[in-house]
Amino acid sequence: xxxxxxxxxxxxxxxxxxxxxxxxxxxGGCNIVFRTVVHWxxxxxxxxxxxxxxxxxxxxxxxxxxxxxxxxxVLLIPLSLLFPGEINGxxxxxxxxxxxxxxxxxxxxxxxLKIVSTALxxxxxxxxxxxGPIAAIGGAAGSQVGRFFGVSGSRMKVYIAAGAAGGIAGxxxxxxxxxxxxxEIVLLGTFAxxxxxxxxxxxxxxxxxxxAYYGATPAFPIPHYEMxxxxxxxxxxxxxxxxxxxxxxxxxxxxxxIRDKYELLPVHPQLKPITGAFxxxxxxxxxxxxxxxxxxxxxxxxxxxxxxxxxxxxxxxKILATAITLGSGGAGGVFAPALFIGAMIGGCFGHIxxxxxxxxxxDPGAYATVGIGAFLAASTHAPMTAIFLLFEMTGNYRIIxxxxxxxxxxxxxxxxxxxxxxxxxxxxxxxxxxxxxxxVAIMKSILVGKAITEExxxxxxxxxxxxxxxxxxxxxxxxxxxxxxxxxxxxxIISLQDxxxxxxxxxxxxxxxxxxxxxxxxxxxxxxxxxxxxxxQLFDIKGIEEIPVVEDLENKWVVGMLKRxxxxxxxxxxVLKKGIAEKAETIRITCGE
Numbered sequence: 001x002x003x004x005x006x007x008x009x010x011x012x013x014x015x016x017x018x019x020x021x022x023x024x025x026x027x028g029g030c031n032i033v034f035r036t037v038v039h040w041x042x043x044x045x046x047x048x049x050x051x052x053x054x055x056x057x058x059x060x061x062x063x064x065x066x067x068x069x070x071x072x073x074v075l076l077i078p079l080s081l082l083f084p085g086e087i088n089g090x091x092x093x094x095x096x097x098x099x100x101x102x103x104x105x106x107x108x109x110x111x112x113l114k115i116v117s118t119a120l121x122x123x124x125x126x127x128x129x130x131x132g133p134i135a136a137i138g139g140a141a142g143s144q145v146g147r148f149f150g151v152s153g154s155r156m157k158v159y160i161a162a163g164a165a166g167g168i169a170g171x172x173x174x175x176x177x178x179x180x181x182x183x184e185i186v187l188l189g190t191f192a193x194x195x196x197x198x199x200x201x202x203x204x205x206x207x208x209x210x211x212a213y214y215g216a217t218p219a220f221p222i223p224h225y226e227m228x229x230x231x232x233x234x235x236x237x238x239x240x241x242x243x244x245x246x247x248x249x250x251x252x253x254x255x256x257x258i259r260d261k262y263e264l265l266p267v268h269p270q271l272k273p274i275t276g277a278f279x280x281x282x283x284x285x286x287x288x289x290x291x292x293x294x295x296x297x298x299x300x301x302x303x304x305x306x307x308x309x310x311x312x313x314x315x316x317x318k319i320l321a322t323a324i325t326l327g328s329g330g331a332g333g334v335f336a337p338a339l340f341i342g343a344m345i346g347g348c349f350g351h352i353x354x355x356x357x358x359x360x361x362x363d364p365g366a367y368a369t370v371g372i373g374a375f376l377a378a379s380t381h382a383p384m385t386a387i388f389l390l391f392e393m394t395g396n397y398r399i400i401x402x403x404x405x406x407x408x409x410x411x412x413x414x415x416x417x418x419x420x421x422x423x424x425x426x427x428x429x430x431x432x433x434x435x436x437x438x439x440v441a442i443m444k445s446i447l448v449g450k451a452i453t454e455e456x457x458x459x460x461x462x463x464x465x466x467x468x469x470x471x472x473x474x475x476x477x478x479x480x481x482x483x484x485x486x487x488x489x490x491x492x493i494i495s496l497q498d499x500x501x502x503x504x505x506x507x508x509x510x511x512x513x514x515x516x517x518x519x520x521x522x523x524x525x526x527x528x529x530x531x532x533x534x535x536x537q538l539f540d541i542k543g544i545e546e547i548p549v550v551e552d553l554e555n556k557w558v559v560g561m562l563k564r565x566x567x568x569x570x571x572x573x574x575v576l577k578k579g580i581a582e583k584a585e586t587i588r589i590t591c592g593e
Contacts (some may be wrong), residue, residue, distance in 0.1 A: 007387060015149075016198055020162050021144045021315045024202035027138040027166025028209025034115050034134055035575035041123025044294065045071060068293070072124025073273035073330060079117055080270065080329075086110065087117045088273060088329035089259070092132040093426045095139060100188055101445050103145020104156040104408040106143040107519055110136070117331035125291035126280050131171055133332020138167025138206070158195040161186045165199045165207030173393035176202035179386055194203075221374075221395045223302055223365045227402065232360040234405065239549025240367065240408035241374055245413025247345060248378035251319050252414075252422045255334070258320075259327035268416065269329070280321055289314055290321040291338040301347040304365035311348040315341055318510060334422055340378045346371020369394065373403045378410035382420035442574055448535055449528030451570040452549045452560030458484050461491055461516030464500060468515055480546040482558045483519040490556040492519035493548060525550045529557060532567050539564050 049068040076322060080087040091114075098106055099201035102327055118133040140161025146156045161182040171179025179199045187195075227233055262272055283290055289297040297314075301304060320338040350367030369390065379384035386407045391400055414421075420428050431444050457471055461483050483492040494515055526549045538547060545564050553555040 011157065011194060016155075017201060019149050019151070020198040020201035021205055021254060021339065023138075023159055023163050023198075024144045024166045024205030025209060026141045026145060027163050027202060028101040028170050028206035030115075030137050030141055031134060031167060031170035031210050034118075034130065034137060034140045037115050038119045038123050041072075041119040045124045045524040046292065046306060047407060061267055062285050065285050065288075066278045067075050067383060069277035069280045069284075072120040072126060073277040075120050076273060076329075076331065077540055079113065079269050079306055081137055082140050083109070083113060086113055087151065087331060088269075088324040089331070090132070091331065092333055093137040093423055096177050096186065096188065096423060098429075099139065099157055099186060101442070102473060104134075104142040104143060104160050105147065106160065106535050108140065108144050108308065110140045111144075114331070116141070119332075121325065121330040121332045122292050124277075125284065126325040126330045126332070127292070127318065127337060128325050128330055128332020129293050129334060129336025129338075130332070131208035131335030132169060133331070134165040134167040134580055135172050135333075136167075138163035138165070138170075139186065142166075144200070154169045157187070158198050158366050162198045162202035169203040169204040170210035172389060173204040173207060173214075173217065174389050175200075175207040177392055178280065178390035180204070180388055181382070181383040184385050185380055185421075188424075196496045205577050220303070221299060221536040222369055222390075222396075223248065223304070223363075223398045225369060225394055226362060227366075228362050230362040230401075232357060233362065234402070235366075235472045236349075236357075236361065237402045237406050238371060238409055240371065241347065241378075243349065244342065244374045244406065245378045246346055246417070247341070248375060248410065248414040251338075251341065251379055252418055252420070255323045255327070255422060256425055262327045262329070270509060271327035272530060273465060274323045276330060279324050279328075283321055285386045287314060288505065290318050292539075294318065294340040295336070295383045298340050298343050302365045304347075304350075304363045305366075306351075306364075308348055308351045311344045311351070315348070318344065335376070335377070335463065338379045338422075339372050342373070342375025343368045343370040344371075345375060357495075361430065370406050374406035374410040377407035378414040378549060379422050381411055381415060381424075383407040392421055418443070431533075443533035443571060444531045446532045446574055447528060448526050448530045448532060448549055448562055449538045451560050451566045452528070453566060456482060456548075456558060456561050458482050458558065459494065459515055461485055462520065463515045465513045465515070467517075468494065478479070478527060480544075480548075480561065482514055482548050483562075484558070488557065490525075490548060490550060490558050490582045491524070492515065492521040493523045494519040525553065525556065526562060527552055528584045532570060535562055536564075536567055539567070 048586065052064075053064040053067065055068075076087060095106075098104060114133045114137045118130060122128050122130060139160040142159040142161070143156065145163075148161035151159065163188045165178040165182035167178075168181045169175040173179075179196070181521050182199050183196075183431070191413040203448050221382060231431050264278070267275065280291070285425075297306075301311065318337055318341050322334060325334060326334070341576050347364050347368035349362030349371070350361070353361040354364055373386035373390040376389070380386075383404075387400070390403045391397075409590070428519070457474075459468060459471055459481050468481075478495055480495045482490045483489050493545060499518065524538055524544075524547055526538070526547050528549060528551075537545060539545070547562050548558050549560045549562050551559055
């Protein structure tokens with residue numbers, strides 16, 4: 001190519017900026033569409049439904065309130081039948097799995113499905129949030145843009161995170177918080193500094209788009225914050241952070257307990273969300289504040305209003321309502337409920353502090369404001385996201401110190417009693433510990449069954465040494481051989497090491513030895529459902545190169561042999577497939593230019 005023309009072709013960094021720009025603009029546009037659809041559904045179903053059913057008039061008409069959230073779940077049925085596995089339940093964990101462990105390709109249709117399903121859930125009054133879905137929508141947009149430009153691997157992962165950053169930034173009018181949301185939560189805290197530029201660009205441009213449409217206003221107005229007496233209030237904030245950390249653990253436990261119970265419930269899957277919506281409606285008859293994202297009442301609490309007993313009740317009712325909505329199969333996120341719960345905790349604590357120390361403490365709304373960020377940090381284990389979110393939403397530098405203190409303490413307390421955030425519980429249940437690093441997470445995500453060698457040379461325990469030596473002579477790549485009984489089940493394993501001591505004997509003496517008498521019967525085995533991480537630990541502990549893989553530990557039918565080199569090969573293949581080796585991606589892009 002002509003050297004002058006080559007200079008006109010954008011380099012890698014310029015290409016990244018261009019792609020991030022497109023993602024940011026698209027994320028901002030998706031944000032506007034999403035919020036518009038949610039508002040439209042809420043106006044028609046929730047507000048219009050209350051008027052149609054006479055719920056606003058009170059009295060016996062209030063008993064009809066459950067019909068409104070149930071209608072949204074009924075409308076979800078066609079979508080869940082057409083797209084099974086893509087509609088119901090808390091989907092943000094699945095999104096994190098696609099980004100971090102499954103190559104990052106997200107279908108374009110998920111943008112529309114997330115918008116419609118979340119709008120039908122929240123817009124009809126079910127308890128959930130829009131922030132998780134908008135992050136997934138932005139991430140899907142990033143995936144599609146990345147695919148259009150022909151990227152893959154680690155670059156695709158970065159662009160999905162950039163889309164998620166744009167989604168959150170546009171939703172809260174908080175570009176810095178969007179960046180930290182993507183790095184702490186979407187990328188599970190593992191990101192390279194080279195990816196930071198893409199997150200910043202996408203987050204900033206998405207904010208520009210949404211500000212141009214909605215104006216420079218936050219998701220909800222935050223009152224002016226002022227600390228009255230730091231020597232009194234800082235210990236109080238520390239105490240509140242301790243309480244918030246414990247309630248965050250309770251929130252996570254309840255959330256997954258109810259989801260697990262709903263999975264075991266002997267009811268048709270399409271009916272479960274309707275039963276959940278019915279329960280939400282029943283609670284809302286007495287406490288309508290728990291419906292939807294709860295932002296309207298949250299604003300009331302931030303202004304220092306609300307009775308102590310009401311706020312205390314709403315803490316636990318919102319936890320229950322969110323767990324029921326998402327556990328039964330409703331669509332939505334946990335971000336907004338976390339903000340609501342945090343505000344209720346802070347408001348309740350602030351009222352009590354005002355009663356005990358009226359001359360030394362700020363308005364209850366100040367504690368509610370700090371509680372928003374602290375509970376978000378504790379439940380998601382993402383303190384930086386919470387700190388910058390509150391700072392950007394208030395524009396008040398004085399709030400930085402208490403929000404930093406409460407966010408860190410709340411996160412530490414929550415992590416002490418529950419190492420997983422609300423987004424990573426499913427990973428731990430599958431044996432994937434994201435805290436151990438990316439390499440270990442990958443090893444734990446690959447099953448032994450995908451790496452075994454199925455061509456295995458068996459030998460009967462009744463065979464003599466000459467038969468065994470013949471198998472040794474013909475074997476090309478194996479050094480360990482399963483020993484089986486007459487029924488075909490493995491009873492031991494034998495290697496050349498086991499027969500060295502009798503090789504010097506005369507042939508007529510050697511034939512007297514049977515394989516069953518000299519084989520090692522204390523055998524370490526794996527099953528196809530074990531992870532490669534477990535296998536590699538056994539290889540290192542025992543210092544061996546092959547392990548037999550059996551159907552299960554009770555019936556030891558050998559299905560293959562796992563070799564150390566096969567584990568390493570499977571890991572390298574997965575690394576290349578997911579694009580974790582960024583150097584390989586750089587070479588690919590350079591060659592394309």
